[in-house]
Amino acid sequence: MLPVVALVGRPNVGKSTLFNALTRSRDALVADMPGVTRDRHYGVCRLAHRPFVVVDTGGLSGKEEGIEGLTAQQVRLAISEANLLVFVVDARDGVLPLDAAILGELRRSGKPVIVVVNKVDGTDEQSSLGEFASFGIASTLPMSAAHNRGIDLLVETALPQLPDDRDDDPGLEDSGIRVAIVGRPNAGKSTLINRLLGEDRLIVSDVAGTTRDPIRVPLERDGKKYTLIDTAGVRRRARVEEAVEKFSVIKTLQSIAASQVTIVLIDARENLADQDLTLIGHAIEEGRALVIAVNKWDGMDTYAREQCQRALERRLQFVEWAKTVFISALHGSGLRELMKAVVRAHSAATRVMSSSELTRTLEKAYEAYQPPLVRGHAPKLRYAHPGGSNPPTIVIHGSRTKHIAPAYRRYLEGFFRKRFKLEGTPVRVDFRDGENPFAGKKNVLTDSQAARRQRMIRNAKRREK
Numbered sequence: 001m002l003p004v005v006a007l008v009g010r011p012n013v014g015k016s017t018l019f020n021a022l023t024r025s026r027d028a029l030v031a032d033m034p035g036v037t038r039d040r041h042y043g044v045c046r047l048a049h050r051p052f053v054v055v056d057t058g059g060l061s062g063k064e065e066g067i068e069g070l071t072a073q074q075v076r077l078a079i080s081e082a083n084l085l086v087f088v089v090d091a092r093d094g095v096l097p098l099d100a101a102i103l104g105e106l107r108r109s110g111k112p113v114i115v116v117v118n119k120v121d122g123t124d125e126q127s128s129l130g131e132f133a134s135f136g137i138a139s140t141l142p143m144s145a146a147h148n149r150g151i152d153l154l155v156e157t158a159l160p161q162l163p164d165d166r167d168d169d170p171g172l173e174d175s176g177i178r179v180a181i182v183g184r185p186n187a188g189k190s191t192l193i194n195r196l197l198g199e200d201r202l203i204v205s206d207v208a209g210t211t212r213d214p215i216r217v218p219l220e221r222d223g224k225k226y227t228l229i230d231t232a233g234v235r236r237r238a239r240v241e242e243a244v245e246k247f248s249v250i251k252t253l254q255s256i257a258a259s260q261v262t263i264v265l266i267d268a269r270e271n272l273a274d275q276d277l278t279l280i281g282h283a284i285e286e287g288r289a290l291v292i293a294v295n296k297w298d299g300m301d302t303y304a305r306e307q308c309q310r311a312l313e314r315r316l317q318f319v320e321w322a323k324t325v326f327i328s329a330l331h332g333s334g335l336r337e338l339m340k341a342v343v344r345a346h347s348a349a350t351r352v353m354s355s356s357e358l359t360r361t362l363e364k365a366y367e368a369y370q371p372p373l374v375r376g377h378a379p380k381l382r383y384a385h386p387g388g389s390n391p392p393t394i395v396i397h398g399s400r401t402k403h404i405a406p407a408y409r410r411y412l413e414g415f416f417r418k419r420f421k422l423e424g425t426p427v428r429v430d431f432r433d434g435e436n437p438f439a440g441k442k443n444v445l446t447d448s449q450a451a452r453r454q455r456m457i458r459n460a461k462r463r464e465k
């Protein structure tokens with residue numbers, strides 16, 4: 001595995017900005033307010049001849065209760081697994097008592113420490129460095145992460161202090177099936193990932209909106225590899241006021257697009273909300289394979305379960321092809337069935353179909369039920385071929401296909417789905433009209449055809465007289 005560098009410091013000193021600069025990405029959510037980052041966020045820095053892992057952490061506020069206490073636990077886990085600690089401070093705030101307390105904890109870890117004095121732009125750089133020289137750390141570097149100043153110097157300083165590990169596999173690249181877990185706030189997304197991993201990898205709290213950044217976590221289960229993407233809870237647009245939450249929603253939608261399978265997590269103890277249906281609609285629009293997980297199923301009485309099942313059957317008819325699994329993320333029940341549904345959905349979404357199979361299936365579907373007439377003529381469907389996967393796309397060539405009714409398109413989708421057992425994935429059917437070989441060509445009459453046409457005109461005029 002690659003060496004690990006952890007970014008540690010107070011809230012709002014620029015750790016996430018520095019993380020994005022080192023990883024050349026925009027994965028970490030950045031806002032001008034403290035406490036945006038809470039979970040550990042991993043990335044790979046490839047700015048030098050030797051890559052290394054960078055860990056973005058939440059800010060240490062000195063509090064050990066509530067969200068701040070859970071964030072501090074995640075920071076300490078990052079410190080314990082790191083080979084090098086980068087202590088980020090704010091040049092504009094100067095040395096604060098909390099900085100000294102954090103530095104003392106970093107020293108007690110026994111790991112090498114680099115002090116990064118961030119936000120030196122617009123200040124007296126030498127004065128800022130002189131103020132933080134009281135820490136007694138030899139490697140104290142000026143930095144402006146927002147403007148990419150000092151990044152190369154930090155990398156050059158960090159590399160000699162990292163173990164010379166030649167393993168080029170960072171262990172962080174997306175491998176296996178990419179699974180995005182989405183849902184409303186407090187539905188249990190982080191609890192589900194922690195249960196699958198068997199460790200407290202993500203912060204879990206009863207406070208809605210704990211997760212803000214999309215966190216990617218590798219998982220190997222039953223011999224299969226996955227990349228789980230924990231996302232922020234999505235509320236109705238009318239309730240979203242903070243800019244941070246708006247960016248979190250955008251990141252969630254981007255995670256759906258980047259996934260191969262989307263798990264929509266629904267709270268069984270609350271009614272199926274329109275926001276849940278909106279998330280399902282986003283997954284279908286992106287063409288992602290879909291699994292619906294109904295969480296917090298434990299502890300519900302028989303009547304409540306029956307009412308929940310009836311509501312799901314009634315409102316999820318438009319995605320009856322998606323598997324619905326009832327789970328308890330807290331106690332782990334139903335997780336085996338959930339992961340089996342994920343594997344089946346991914347297999348269906350990436351299934352390879354040949355043109356001959358699709359054409360034979362199209363002929364059977366056409367014989368069983370022909371499309372309605374268009375201006376007195378029936379559309380002709382000649383042959384089909386694959387147009388892509390994830391989602392499976394079937395391209396059908398024929399004539400007058402532009403006038404085929406949406407109901408007949410749905411009939412063909414259902415026919416192909418049943419024939420190829422495409423469970424858990426949307427199916428797209430695209431129609432292509434055959435080109436008319438005589439389009440745009442003028443029909444020039446021969447001399448005999450022109451003479452015959454004149455005779456017909458003269459005979460018609462005589463009959464009229």
